[in-house]
Amino acid sequence: MKQQILVIGAGFGGMWSALSAVRLVELQGRDDIEVSVLAPQAELRVRPRFYEPNAHHLVAPLHELFDVVGVHFIKGAAETIDVAAKAVGYIDASGAQKIFNYDKLVLAAGSSLARSDTPGVSQYAFDVDQIEAAIRLETHLKALENLPDSKARNTVVVAGGGFTGIETATEMPARLREIFGEQAEVNVIIVDRGQKIGMVMGEEISKSIAAASDELGVEWRLGVSVQAVDANGVTLSDGQHIEAKTVVWTTGVRASSLTEQIPAERDKQGRLHVDAHLKVVGQDDIFATGDVAYAATDDIGNYALMTCQHAISLGRHAGNNVAARILGVDPTPYSQPKYVTCLDLGAWGAVYTEGWDRQVKLVKQEGKNLKTQINTQWIYPPAADRAIALAAADPLIPVVA
Known part of the structure; x- marks a missing residue:
């Protein structure tokens, strides 16, 4: 046996x-x-x-x-x-x-x-954690076209300014304009407890995140958190309510x-x-x-x-x-x-860093070219060829050289 x-x-x-x-x-x-x-x-x-x-x-x-x-x-x-x-x-x-x-x-x-116990998250928020959730978000975004034009319809709030939150938010303006038209007024807002844009990612990389956010029109609400989500938006810890038909949860x-x-x-x-x-x-x-x-x-x-x-x-x-x-x-x-990172920043490009202190090496289109290669080639399975697949499984092969 x-x-x-x-x-x-x-x-x-x-x-x-x-x-x-x-x-x-x-x-x-x-x-x-x-x-x-x-x-x-x-x-x-x-x-x-x-x-x-x-x-x-x-x-x-x-x-x-x-x-x-x-x-x-x-x-x-x-x-x-x-x-x-x-x-x-x-x-x-x-x-x-x-x-x-x-x-x-x-x-x-x-x-x-991790499912948040913040009121309204389970009923009204979306996420991109699993493929079913990502598909649900996309279906929702496309259905927004059928609603009357309004600030709430055209606004997406992303809860969390970490890796997933930043990539989701910076991709969102292009996704919304694909649905509403290139001239549409869209609003993407990242809500983050940090005191500076992208600080959870490190001091140097935060400069690229800030530049990309500015160019793309992605707004950051810093030093606050989402206290509740409802059908019409979010309530922040400072008491402010943001009208939005789409809330994406990315923390935990x-x-x-x-x-x-x-x-x-x-x-x-x-x-x-x-x-x-x-x-x-x-x-x-x-x-x-x-x-x-x-x-x-x-x-x-x-x-x-x-x-x-x-x-x-x-x-x-x-x-x-x-x-x-x-x-x-x-x-x-x-x-x-x-350790390296390659953070997608939507139409602005991407930023590639090396080391645990995230020293920036490539930005904008150069970074985007690398990110595209990573996302479409490097992380996919090897070919269904026995010799090729088993050779690729050698533990001594570095993931990044």
């Missing part, structure tokens, strides 16, 4: 974990280990792009890739993890409850926007609740503490990767963020190392000291 490696999740961390595990098994010439992926769909949903229009196109099918490399795909949603029994309970495609028994587990269940992300079923330490975002090999601390048979892993990227105190940049490398390492544990070969310690 084959030993079973189960990967929960088919996102960046899960897909690369599966490919990397198969790669090492093949390199060791073994045929007694099976790698399975359990996920609701065999597709990579390109989440970093959900702020863009046409979200329904932002998926990459994985069936052919999994087939060609020999990954067993299980269509279903994981619900329970029984650590003692080494069993995962899931609901299959037909709605039936099933059990999968594993020898080693890689948890790559991702993260989601939390790791999958499946992490809570594993007896182990978690950080404030619910991520499992892992060792240098991405094995969950205190668990011999469970690895965590992607957005559910609290992993040190270097030896100077930096930790992986909930980004595809980190999830790709984390996945390659987790898959390699879970296979290494079964095979009895040396694992490859996770290390990702180089």
Whole structure:
């Protein structure tokens, strides 16, 4: 009977974990280990792009890739993890409850926007966290054309001035004018608790964010927060009410609740503490990767963020190392000291930075060219060719050079 490696999740961390595990098994010439992926769909949903229009196109099918490399795909949603029994309970495609028994587990269940308890958010606000939510927002935006012209109709409030909030807001003027016409008076407002535009991103990059916001007409309301959302807009912490038919919530992300079923330490975002090999601390048979892993990227105190940049490398390492544990070969310690950002700023362009202090290297069109390359090429799955796909899963390949 084959030993079973189960990967929960088919996102960046899960897909690369599966490919990397198969790669090492093949390199060791073994045929007694099976790698399975359990996920609701065999597709990579390109989440970093959900702020863009046409979200329904932002998926990459994985069936052919999994087939060609020999990954067993299980269509279903994981619900329970029984650590003692080494069993995962899931609901299959037909709605039936099933059990999968594993020898080693890689948890790559991702993260989601933490539901805010701010009054009105659940009823009236939109988000771009998952593809269904991004499609819902797009459907809503297109339907605005059928409403009478008004300031509220033409106004979008984005709650949160972090990465997602900025990319969503700076893309929004073009999206609205595509619907209402190029001459339409549109209003996009970012509400942020910070005291300076884009300060959560760092001092140097904030200059580019401010310049782009000014050119695009994106307004910032600083030092305040959204206290309530209603059908006609938002009420801010200073008592002001902004009329808007569209409110996009972008603050607060939390790791999958499946992490809570594993007896182990978690950080404030619910991520499992892992060792240098991405094995969950205190668990011999469970690895965590992607957005559910609290992993040190270097030896100077930096930790992986909930980004595809980190999830790709984390996945390659987790898959390699879970296979290494079964095979009895040396694992490859996770290390990702180089950190970069490439922030899309709509029609203004983009800004590319290097280092944890975000030193600006490229702006405007040069930055946009790189962002386009990242979004349309670098983060997509490898070709459905066994040799190419497995070579790409080598954990020693840097995500950014």
